Amino acid sequence: MKPYQGKTVMVTGAAGGIGRRLAAAYGAEGAQVVVTDREGYGGDEIVKDIAAAGGSAYFAAADLGRPEEIVQLFANVDQTYGALDILINNAGFGIWKSPLELSVEEWDSVMNVNLRGTFLCSREAAKRMKAQGGGRIVNVASTRAAMSEPSSEAYAASKGGIASLTHALAVSLGPDGITVNCISPGWIETGDYDALRPIDHMQHPSGRVGKPGDIVRACMYFTSLDNDFVTGTNLTVDGGMTRKMIYEP
Known part of the structure; x- marks a missing residue:
């Protein structure tokens, strides 16, 4: 039997x-x-691709910036599967704009999807997981929660909030058998990996730029049904970049 056979997993x-x-x-x-x-x-x-590979999937559209759509999303899951075992809060976006020019509306749009959306999805999932006797929640933050480039204020703040939200939820939901952990990816190339330059790989202590599979493996660790002792953790998956001292020549 496959490890997640019969389990329901939501990926935002x-x-x-x-x-x-x-x-x-x-x-x-x-x-x-x-x-x-x-x-x-x-x-x-995506659903068609999963089905073609022999898997089972269901598409439920939702704008996580709209709280009412989040509530409806989970109601749809109730009707379709009747249970939710694992939630992966992966949704997020950024607006790269000078803090001197970033509008309140732009700030709110990033925070509402990235941070508030993560909280509301976790809240709705936890209600169901508590009734079932437990579950797994994994939040995807970013190394930008700890380090930044210019004009990334809203994104960085939202990801820092997700990291903090993770340990708060872990403490609150622990008695219900729910673990809550966080992954902070660094540079994960989702486009043409072969187009990367040698210098792109060399700046990583691991010797290469990250791939989506690196995040998948981290997520599988946190959501393992046997793994109930790791919670409130933020795992950095960045090839060692945030531990590297850089001196300007």
């Missing part, structure tokens, strides 16, 4: 490079996958 932001790989991986491991993204972003195609 499933149309993106990392989300697509996560959905496919859980489908290949026997899970019933709830593929979630905005309408028109390719969710139906």
Whole structure:
């Protein structure tokens, strides 16, 4: 039997490079996958790909910036599968703009999807997991929670909030048998990996740029049904970049 046979897994932001790989991986491991993204972003195609590979998946469209759509999303899951065992909060986006020019509306749009959306999805999932006797929640943050480039304020703040939200939820939901962990990816190339330059790989202590599969493996570790002792953890998956001292010549 496959490790996730009979389990229901929701992946938010499933149309993106990392989300697509996560959905496919859980489908290949026997899970019933709830593929979630905005309408028109390719969710139906992901479901077809998972089915073609012998897996089971269902597309439920939702804009996580709208709380009412999140509530409806989970109601749809109730009607379709009647259970939710694992939630992967992967959805997120950024607006790269000078903090002197970033509008309140732009700030709110990033925070509402990335941070508030993660909280609301976790809240709705936890209600169901508690009733079932437990579950797994994994939040996808970023190394930008700890380090930044210019004009990334809203994105960095949202990802820092996700990292903090993770340990708060882990403490609150622990008595219900729910583990909550976080993955902070570094440079994960979701496009043409062969187009990367040698210097792109060399700047990583690991000797290479990351791939979506690196995040998949980390996620599988946190969601293992036997792994109930690791919770409240933020795992950095960045090839060692955030541990590298850089001196300007």
